[in-house]
Amino acid sequence: MSQNLLIELKGVAKSFRAADGTARSVLEKVDFELKEGEIVALLGKSGSGKSTLLRIIAGLIPSDTGKVAYRDRPIYGPVAGIAMVFQSFALFPWLTVQQNVELGLEAQGVPADERETRADAVLELIGLAGFGGALPRELSGGMKQRVGIARALVTNPDVLLMDEAFSALDVLTGETLRNDMLELWDEDRIPTKGILIVSHNIEEAVMMSDRIIMLSSDPGCIRCEVKIDLPRPRNVDSPEVRALIDEVYGLMTMRPVQEVVAGAVAHKHQGYRLPETDVSRIEAVLDLLADAPFNGRADLPQLAEESELSDEELFPTYEALGQLGLTLVEKGDISLTPLGKRYVEAEQSQRQELFGQQLLTHIPLVAHIRRSLEQEANGMLPEGPFLELLEEFLEADEAKRVLGVAVEWGRYGEVYEYDYHTGRLTLPETAEES
Known part of the structure; x- marks a missing residue:
């Protein structure tokens, strides 16, 4: 056991039981280490189990199999470090800032005087001196998250886990708070020895971390790792940082072999999951890509900047565009x-026709719904069997979300109709007449 190894996972797997008793694998064969002096970022699409992995490390939920250890000691529940x-x-609205920050210390049995002293010190450190008596409703989003960070830091943790900690904030506030955290880390002003960040934001991951680990989906497992040797603070516009951002975008949009194979055979456990995006976003990105200055080809980070959409919004859209050819x-x-x-270049009606053709050719769930409707004498079915x-x-x-996407895409492509009052899917009139 290395003396500087903080967190160690070996062969970790996690499944959840559905209402019908079926086990659904979320994580599989995950091996991971966090060492002293490291900031590591976890990236992955929805369904990759990033937050589940973080909660296993935090001791909030157990793994089904494998080793989960903090400083070589098994994690069976929340750990003081x-x-x-x-x-x-996650602030308690009826408690003051001071009381919210002191909660963890109170749970550890720290005396009131010491709690107050430590809370005062960390509030000053995080830029909230003088706000101890305020209630959460009186604070901005950025200040609320500073309280959340202060509450974590006041316990002097060895390991700090951050689950999308900056994503609920506007861009400028998130960047300011991120830079403040890095300054505290790089200047050794906090006792934390290692930080693990779950993020959807590639630029954030590249700017903050020493390593980026990417998870594949369904189930989540580690697919690749990118090491970053650049010193901090990093200049987001430097050629080295831009090259790294390009590399990570490329890796994130590359489909792993197992996903390609699953898609090719249209296995229902993979082929029926649809990315979380809508037709308007798909067409907006297409039109942006087609226009100047891109003229049909773009660097992904530049397209993200031009679209003013987050990576969380863009990656499902890229996936949908790729699936549709x-x-x-x-x-x-x-x-x-x-x-x-x-x-x-097509007119609206031609776009819808092309969209429908591509759905039937490349999206197994939409094709399955259409075939099922065609087999009914009245061309009509309730949504229930498809949800099941x-x-x-x-x-x-997630099943309801996926069916909602299939309904929206199918209606736009005139593959079928849907009645929101009755929850029934029907063939379009033209299809029924033919």
Whole structure:
């Protein structure tokens, strides 16, 4: 056991039981280490189990199999040396800032005088001196997250876990808070020895971390790692940082072999999951890509900047565009396919026709719904059976989301109709008449 090894995971797996008792694998064969002096970022699409992994390390939920250890001691529950910062701030609205920060110390049995002294010190450190008596409702989003960070730091944790800690903030506030955290870390003004960050933001991961680990989805497992040797603070506009951002974008948009194979055979446990994006966003990105200055081909980070959409919004859109055969992503660049060029030049009715054709050819769930409707004498079916099918391998909320995407895409492509009052899917009138 290395003396500077903080967190060690070996062969970690986690499944959740659905309402019908079926086990759904979220994480599989995860090996991971966090060493002293490291900031590590976890990146992955929805369904990759990033937050689940963080909660296992925090001791909030157990793994099913494998080793989970902090300083070579098994983690069976919350550990005094590990603290977590949540995306949602997770503050108690009826408690003052001071009381929120002192909560962890109170749970550890720290005397009141010491709690107050330590809370005062960390509030000053994090830029909230004088706000101890305020209630959360009196604070801005950035200040609320500073309280969340102060509450974590006041326990003097060895390991700080940050779950999308800056994503609920506006860009400028998030960047300011991120830079403040890095300054405290780099100047050794906090006792924390290692930080693990879950993020959707590639630029944030490159600017903050020493290593970036990417997870594949369904189930989540580590697919690759990028080491970053650049000193901090880093200049986001430097060629070295831009090259790294390009590299990570390229890796994030590359489909792992197992996903390609699953898609090729249209295995329902993989092929029926749809990315979380809508038609308007798909077409907006297409039109932006087609226009100057890109003229059909763009560097992904530049397109992200121009679109003013977050990576969390863009990655599902890139995935959808690729599935529909409208764009191609290679080595951090995205380009229109010949079909994509036809699409952006087409009139509205032609766009919808092309969209429908591509859905039936490349999106197994939409094709399955259409075939099922065609087999009915009245061309009509309730949504229930399709939800039940999706719930065989997805959580109920995720199944509902996926069916919602399939409904929106299918209606736009005139593959089928949907009645929101009755929850029934029907063939379009033209299809029924033919």
